[in-house]
Amino acid sequence: MSMRDGFNEESVLDLAGDATVVDLVDRLLDRGVVLAAEITLAVADVDLVHVSLRALLGTSDRALRMSADPSRDREPATLTTEGLTGSRAPLPRHG
Amino acid sequence: MAESLVYCYAVTDAAHDLGDLRGLDDAPVLVRFLGGVHAALSRHRDLVLGASTDQLLRCAAVTDSAMEHGSAVPLRFGTLMEEDQLAALLAQRAEELRADLHFVRGRVEVGLRVTSASTEDPATVGSPGRMPRGDPAPQPGDGREHMRRLQRRERESTSASELAADRCHERLAQHAPTHRLWRRPREGVLLTAAYLVERAQVDELAAVVDELERHETTVRLALTGPWAPYSFVGGIDR
Numbered sequence: 001m002s003m004r005d006g007f008n009e010e011s012v013l014d015l016a017g018d019a020t021v022v023d024l025v026d027r028l029l030d031r032g033v034v035l036a037a038e039i040t041l042a043v044a045d046v047d048l049v050h051v052s053l054r055a056l057l058g059t060s061d062r063a064l065r066m067s068a069d070p071s072r073d074r075e076p077a078t079l080t081t082e083g084l085t086g087s088r089a090p091l092p093r094h095g
Numbered sequence: 096m097a098e099s100l101v102y103c104y105a106v107t108d109a110a111h112d113l114g115d116l117r118g119l120d121d122a123p124v125l126v127r128f129l130g131g132v133h134a135a136l137s138r139h140r141d142l143v144l145g146a147s148t149d150q151l152l153r154c155a156a157v158t159d160s161a162m163e164h165g166s167a168v169p170l171r172f173g174t175l176m177e178e179d180q181l182a183a184l185l186a187q188r189a190e191e192l193r194a195d196l197h198f199v200r201g202r203v204e205v206g207l208r209v210t211s212a213s214t215e216d217p218a219t220v221g222s223p224g225r226m227p228r229g230d231p232a233p234q235p236g237d238g239r240e241h242m243r244r245l246q247r248r249e250r251e252s253t254s255a256s257e258l259a260a261d262r263c264h265e266r267l268a269q270h271a272p273t274h275r276l277w278r279r280p281r282e283g284v285l286l287t288a289a290y291l292v293e294r295a296q297v298d299e300l301a302a303v304v305d306e307l308e309r310h311e312t313t314v315r316l317a318l319t320g321p322w323a324p325y326s327f328v329g330g331i332d333r
Binding site for chain 1 (some may be wrong): 103106148151152154155168169170171172174176180181184185188192197206208280285290317319323325326328329330
């Protein structure tokens with residue numbers, strides 16, 4: 001089954017409201033070990049998603065705070081269309 | 096048809112599967128010894144990668160889980176290939192990957208993002224030279240003066256917030272000698288940084304940021320994580 005239909009620009013835009021997702025995208029697409037550059041560079045749509053999220057970052061006023069509760073660290077991240085919850089659940093920033 | 100493709104999420108020192116974990120396309124995540132290292136992977140007959148949010152989140156969840164079961168070295172998104180090819184590539188890099196596992200063991204990555212608190216800072220409203228939102232259009236004849244005034248204001252504002260961003264990073268770096276820094280990584284952001292710390296230090300960094308927020312009024316700080324050590328693997332200069 002193709003996963004391409006999983007790409008949904010609307011959901012990307014929704015998630016971009018949570019700026020932590022931009023940090024996630026940075027890590028997954030720009031960091032980590034590259035075993036075979038020609039393979040990872042060939043991934044379709046990566047640039048599009050990256051550019052979309054980066055462009056939106058400046059429009060997001062929602063600053064985030066890392067959860068400092070160690071008990072949450074052991075909870076697996078939950079996949080939702082609202083963003084990451086669980087180990088990186090962001091809390092609204094004070095002030 | 097056999098499932099001939101494997102997607103590899105991370106190299107781990109967990110020699111066992113990661114519980115009932117599902118990866119891309121809802122495929123079960125397995126840990127297999129390949130090329131001299133343990134790799135967290137899933138098998139696929141057909142998988143098209145599109146960097147959808149669902150795919151990115153699933154990859155992050157698998158890497159997080161690997162980290163919680165032991166040390167984990169995240170691989171770049173898109174590591175999908177035949178199993179034999181993966182084994183060969185892992186074997187070529189096995190020594191480096193084992194060194195990475197050792198280096199990050201017991202530690203997590205915490206991210207910092209610094210943006211300007213000023214809505215007039217070009218880092219917030221657009222690239223230098225663009226008109227800030229809300230400014231009246233220049234009238235004929237006063238264009239040069241308007242631009243000079245605008246540029247001076249941008250320089251002053253930017254300089255103050257960039258210095259504040261650097262101070263924030265330096266304070267956090269005192270608590271985390273292993274760190275990486277990106278200045279102006281993209282439009283709208285003054286600085287991002289990553290700190291590799293013991294899990295127990297996460298609260299310590301959060302407390303530092305709390306304090307910085309009270310004193311550094313020209314910038315906004317966002318602390319993210321804990322992440323798997325994405326920024327500290329792959330032969331980076333440490």
